[in-house]
Every structure is written in structure tokens, then in C-alpha cells.
Amino acid sequence: MGEFGRHVPFDAKRYFIVYQVPLVEVRGEHTHRDCHQFLVCVRGRMSVVGDDGRERREYVLDRPNLGFYMPPMTWGGQFDYSPDAVLLVFASHAYDAGDYIRDYAEFRRLAGVSP
Numbered sequence: 273m274g275e276f277g278r279h280v281p282f283d284a285k286r287y288f289i290v291y292q293v294p295l296v297e298v299r300g301e302h303t304h305r306d307c308h309q310f311l312v313c314v315r316g317r318m319s320v321v322g323d324d325g326r327e328r329r330e331y332v333l334d335r336p337n338l339g340f341y342m343p344p345m346t347w348g349g350q351f352d353y354s355p356d357a358v359l360l361v362f363a364s365h366a367y368d369a370g371d372y373i374r375d376y377a378e379f380r381r382l383a384g385v386s387p
Contacts, residue, residue, distance in 0.1 A: 274339070281341065282308040282364040290350070290359040293318075300349040302374045308364035309342040311350070316357030323347040325383035333359075347379050 276283050293299060300320075311320060313333035320340050321330050325347070331340055342348050350359065365371065373379045380386075 273337075276362075280310045280339070280362065282310075284310075284362040284364065285366050286363040288361050288363075290361065291357065293350075293353040293357065293359075295353060295355070297353070298349055298351045301347075302372050303347045303379050304344050304365075304371045305373065306344050306365060307368075307371050308344060309348070310362045311340045311342065312336060312338070312360045312362075314358050314360050316354035317352075318350055318354065318357045318359060319352040321347075321349045321351075325380045325385040345379070345383055347376065 274280055290299060311333065314336045317332060317334035319330055319332050321328060322340065322342055323329075323346065325345075333340060353359075373382065
């Protein structure tokens, strides 16, 4: 169980589900300027990376009562999906293509990290 504003530090405006991801595929590989995200693997297992430009950490999401919070300007990637993995992602904003940063060097520059 979780509550938006209490356990998840934002109110969700959008959600999406990721499933049937081939084991070798990496998803994500971007950051958002303003959007917060909260990831929950509701079935199976997968790995997630969070990177603030200075520190990069990897976590395994392998149970539905465990989530991963990604504030804005956190570079993220998801990988190593089990064949039955189902990832539920809550987002603080409606979809906006202009909110995405897909170039890691640009992300680090905007994050104030020298190359």
C-alpha cells in the first residue's frame, strides 16, 4: 500500500506500464527537467539505475511493495527484466516531449557537472 503525497512525494498525473521487455534491452536512458517518477515492479524483477550526474546507483526491484523514486534531473535506465516483469510507473506530469533530456552529456552539463 502507498499513498501519493505521503509515501510517494508527488501527486500522479499519468501512469504507464512496461512489460514484455527482452532481457537484453535497456529502457529509459533519459531524464526529465520537471517530471517526478515513481517505479514499482508489480510482477517479476528488473534493475534500475539512478544517476544525479555525480553518483550512479543500481537497485533491483523484485517485489510490489518496493519502489524507486526518481526526482527531476535524475538520469534513469531500466534493464535486466525477467520474462514476466511488469513495471508500473507513476509520473507527476502529463507527457511532454520537451521535458525529456536524452543526451547524457547535456544532462551532466545542465546538472552542473563538468565532463
